[in-house]
Every structure is written in structure tokens, then in C-alpha cells.
Amino acid sequence: MAASSIKFVSYEYNHGPSFGAVVGNDIVDLSDAGPSLRAVLAGGPVTNLEAVVACRKPTVALDHVVLLQVVPDAGRIICVGNNYPKDNNPPGTDANAPPVLFMRTPQSLVGHRQSIVCPSASREYDFEGELAVVIGKGGRRIPPERSLSHVAGYTCFLDGCMRDYQKHSLTAGKNFDSSGACGPWLVPAGAIADPQNLMLTTRLNGEVMQQSSTSAMLRSVAAIISYISIFTHLEAGDVIATGSPAGSGINRIPPRWLHPGDRIEVEIEEIGVLANTVISEPNV
Numbered sequence: 001m002a003a004s005s006i007k008f009v010s011y012e013y014n015h016g017p018s019f020g021a022v023v024g025n026d027i028v029d030l031s032d033a034g035p036s037l038r039a040v041l042a043g044g045p046v047t048n049l050e051a052v053v054a055c056r057k058p059t060v061a062l063d064h065v066v067l068l069q070v071v072p073d074a075g076r077i078i079c080v081g082n083n084y085p086k087d088n089n090p091p092g093t094d095a096n097a098p099p100v101l102f103m104r105t106p107q108s109l110v111g112h113r114q115s116i117v118c119p120s121a122s123r124e125y126d127f128e129g130e131l132a133v134v135i136g137k138g139g140r141r142i143p144p145e146r147s148l149s150h151v152a153g154y155t156c157f158l159d160g161c162m163r164d165y166q167k168h169s170l171t172a173g174k175n176f177d178s179s180g181a182c183g184p185w186l187v188p189a190g191a192i193a194d195p196q197n198l199m200l201t202t203r204l205n206g207e208v209m210q211q212s213s214t215s216a217m218l219r220s221v222a223a224i225i226s227y228i229s230i231f232t233h234l235e236a237g238d239v240i241a242t243g244s245p246a247g248s249g250i251n252r253i254p255p256r257w258l259h260p261g262d263r264i265e266v267e268i269e270e271i272g273v274l275a276n277t278v279i280s281e282p283n284v
Contacts (some may be wrong), residue, residue: 076238116279129159
């Protein structure tokens with residue numbers, strides 16, 4: 001079985017949360033390999049599971065489960081801002097400047113096909129499609145030339161944010177519950193020849209809003225990982241969102257905000273499509 005044919009998901013079925021490998025349109029359950037995908041990543045590369053997957057029959061059809069964000073119990077979700085050329089980037093934003101970083105909480109994200117929530121408190125719910133990296137091998141002070149060897153795989157990321165709240169608090173604007181998404185699955189690093197040569201497209205109700213190659217990043221995946229590892233020991237299961245190209249709602253005239261009923265899709269070449277529908281915030 002070719003490595004490129006296997007993708008890894010976290011999902012929920014009859015007996016609660018689990019994780020497994022996607023082969024075709026089915027899932028091969030791997031929950032006996034550890035309590036979570038994050039725990040398995042800490043034990044070694046996901047490629048170690050390929051032989052196990054090859055010997056097992058499918059457990060459930062992919063369409064019959066609820067897909068969770070790729071690493072539901074991620075210890076950290078570190079996001080990079082201003083990492084593509086844009087007219088409204090702050091002065092001094094270039095490839096030689098340190099990256100702008102912020103954090104998201106796990107509960108601010110959902111999985112593929114799950115609903116994202118338009119909060120009643122905000123009138124400026126925006127979208128940003130991104131490539132996300134999942135760390136497989138931990139490390140500190142990782143040199144750029146070795147950074148990619150620490151990557152378990154790649155996935156799609158929707159950095160949904162409330163721009164009106166972001167004006168006074170980046171943390172608040174980026175962390176409304178269920179406002180973003182991560183998925184649909186983890187594609188092993190070995191299946192991606194070059195993370196800096198992937199086409200990223202974000203569509204709102206079928207209309208292309210953002211489209212760029214990851215080659216346009218101001219700071220490469222390798223450079224981002226190396227920089228973050230200067231100040232913290234990266235751990236298996238950490239998620240790093242690498243920034244979003246031009247075209248998000250705030251940069252349009254007039255601005256294009258997300259509203260209940262909208263469908264937002266983030267597609268990345270060689271990875272797949274992360275699709276979510278916007279709903280109103282439930283009454284408490």
C-alpha cells in the first residue's frame with residue numbers, strides 16, 4: 001500500500017472518539033495503537049502504522065462518522081500572521097522579519113463537515129484559509145535544514161476570526177468557540193514532496209476568495225518551525241498554521257463576512273478539501 005494512499009483522521013462513531021487511517025472511502029480503526037493520534041505521534045512516525053493498516057479490514061465508511069479536528073487534544077495550536085504578500089501588511093513585514101505569532105485553543109476549532117458558529121456578539125466574522133503543519137518529532141532549537149524532519153504531516157486550516165473583537169484583543173478575536181476548523185485529515189509528510197509548492201484555494205459559496213501557491217509564503221514552513229523552536233520545545237501533536245494569502249473578507253470592498261448558511265471551503269493541492277457550513281450561535 002503506497003504511503004500517499006493513507007491519510008489519518010480523528011473521528012467519532014458509536015463508542016466515542018477514536019482515530020484511524022482513511023483508505024479509499026473507508027476508515028481502518030487504529031484506536032488500539034494508543035489513546036489518540038497525538039499519543040501515537042509521540043511514539044513515532046505515522047508511517048509505522050502502514051503495515052498495521054495493510055493487514056486490517058475497514059471498520060466503518062468515512063461518510064458514517066463525525067470527523068473531528070485532526071488533533072483534538074493538541075497541546076498547542078500556534079498560528080502565523082502576515083505570512084503572504086498583502087497590501088495591508090504592517091510596515092517591515094518581509095521574509096527577514098520574525099514571524100507574527102498567536103495561539104488558538106482546541107475548542108475554537110471543529111472538524112471537516114462540522115458546523116462553524118457565527119456568534120451573535122460579532123458583525124465581522126472573517127475567513128482565512130491556511131496550510132497547517134502537525135509536529136511528529138519534538139525538539140528545541142531546530143535548525144531550518146532539519147525542520148521538515150520534525151513534521152508528521154500536513155492538513156488544511158480555516159482561521160475563522162471576529163475582526164471587530166480582534167481590534168481590541170487578538171486572543172478574543174481568534175478564539176470564539178467553534179469559529180475555525182482543521183482537517184479533513186492528516187496527510188503524512190512523506191506524501192508531500194514540497195510543502196512550498198502547493199496551491200491553496202479558499203471558496204465562499206463556490207466563489208474563489210483566496211488562491212495562492214505556498215511558494216509565496218514570506219517565511220517557509222522550515223523557517224517557521226525553526227523560529228518557534230527557539231523559544232519552546234515543540235511536542236508531537238502541536239499544530240502550526242502557516243498563514244493566509246490575500247483575499248480574506250476584510251480585504252475586500254465591500255468586506256465579505258461570513259453569515260449563517262454560508263459554505264466555506266479550504267482546498268490544498270495534494271491534501272484535500274476542508275468544508276464547513278456556518279450556523280447561527282445556538283440560544284443558551
